[in-house]
Amino acid sequence: MREFEGMNTPALEKFLRDNGVDLQGDLRVELISGGRSNLTFKAFDDVSAWVVRRPPTSGLTPSAHDMAREWAVTSALGGTDVPVARAVAFDPEGLVLGAPTTVVEYVGGTVIRTQDDLLALSDSDIEANTSELVQVLARLHAVDYDAVGLSGFGRPEGFVRRQVATWARQWGSVQTRDLPDVERLRDALDAAVPASSESSIVHGDFRVDNTILADGDPGTVAAVVDWEMSTLGDPLTDVALMCVYRQPIFDVVLGVNAAWTSDRYPSADSIAERYARESGRDLPNWDFYLALANFKLAVIGEGITHRAIAGASSGPGAELAAEATQEFIAAGLDAIGTRSRRFASTSYETAGGAPSYDR
Template sequence: MSVELNLEALAAWMRGIGEPVTGELSGTRVGQGQSNLTYRIDDEAGHSWIARRPPLGRLLASAHDVEREYRIMSALQGTGVPVPTTIGVCTDGGVADVPVFLMEHVEGTVVDDEETTRALSPEARRRLGLDLARTLAKIHAVDIDAVGLGELASRKPYAPRQLKRWTRQLGESRTQERPDLDALTQLLVDHQPESDEIGLVHGDFHVRNVIIDERSGEIRAVLDWELSTLGDPLADTGSALAYWTQAGEMPGGMFAASMVEGFPTRAEMTAEYLQASGRSGQSLGFWHVLGVWKVAIIAEGVYRRVLDNPANAAGFTPTPENIQALIDHGWDVARENGLAS
């Protein structure tokens, strides 16, 4: 795949801020991400960095803000949350027509396909699953005011904000009429929990957004903070559960690492998180359904962007059938949690 950056201009900018760039830069698209585009950047001396830029084509107004992502990851340095060291944001129009966020390259493995998943030992798989839950608890323990993120977003009740935002995203990304998705939206509106806890929410926490030690399964870095905001921490946990597919649940044939033997179950993940965080899981069913609902809307948005510009495709691209399967799964989770009959 092509690198949508002017690497010669990027090298000049990097040298200007003191980065040790030797010779010419080369770049490679990495990851399965369908939102911000991610590249590994290498120089001739073997130094490596990661660059992120917004996707190509039509962008939604509030999405793909790499400068905001840089701010969040910079604030988390030294908090105990594992994040790469941030370097800066390049706004030089000679590098790209959009801002470009540069960070250190963290060595490790991203579990984003079946081959990588099955290469892990069963012990590493279990460690990874439980470490996801513990890392989520670390994120939710961050003192947002102390690290300068207290004004990152509104502190108003989170469920109405999420429903408003993602309903708008669906309206702007919609590729066809989906009355059952609209009905699921109304179900969530009718079952909003009361919550006054506000903390840092990652917003897209799942196994493909972390770098791990492939031998131990330990998490080395959490990536992709572009959807991070302030809100109810259990929303993150619900989203993580939405991505943690179990055997017999696979929506639309999409691969999920968590189906491979050795990973903990959703119940074990939930118990690990609640123990590490000290929280009650009373409203977790609502947030699990909302998490699946969001995944369906995100998939619709990815499909919309690929229709707009095929260059945005990377790895698996959702189909209308995949999106429908996610909607069906959302209704299954709603029934399991007593939100629907």
């Protein structure tokens, strides 16, 4: 049986048994394809299956592969109306696979990753999927994090300003060349941080391919996955990132023609409006949040190429992901510098008093 880099099947089998998992037959492991971040495996016996996740083997981006974070939030959300896989076991010290590792129950279903995956969906399927994604995100942001035991999960006060500093610091860790516009965007963001913001659980990486859809029902999310960037913070950072992911240049970061960049999905503005309506939230300082999301994706793209150069490529095209960095930085500068004028007359409002954009 093939052993994958970053995996030790005998050690994992012992770990599962030690944590009360009654294995039926030998444990087998497969590498789950897709994703540019943590290594994800499917482990299974003759009856059951689990998902095992751990950080890459080298070229890590600081704080971007936090398995303890993923474990804490998925464990806490198990009793809420946010769909997550059942938490099974956690190795915080990395004694089993050489890095912190989470194990959750395998959730069967469909993952929509590429535009080819969308060929099986009708326009009404995509509409139902969009509606469900927005509703799930709104439900996540409505969870009382104190009530589910996550009051210490993050520091919501000052979250947005720390985000600017965090991604600027991570740029310093992963940059592969000098790009003066990165500093320009960082300074513009730092000067425009909102004076106040709401707080909620945030996923930090929410889009269609980080969900598992019920088989035959794209309008039902069976589980939200990839929680390693979750925390307590400003819910609008989740919404803006979900919208900015819609840009076609994101294909370069993922190395595929991503489903979420397809023009069959509604526009970013439409998605933001749907979220505002569903959540009952206004979207104040929206240009700032769009610029911050672009900044984050610029650093993520650079980090993927940085890891590839370090010998930890996450798949074909990883060395090219940084080609998207300059476009994301330009989009961020455009958002924070000119979008407020461009959209000044197009605030979202309804006669029923639904939320509106404050640009």
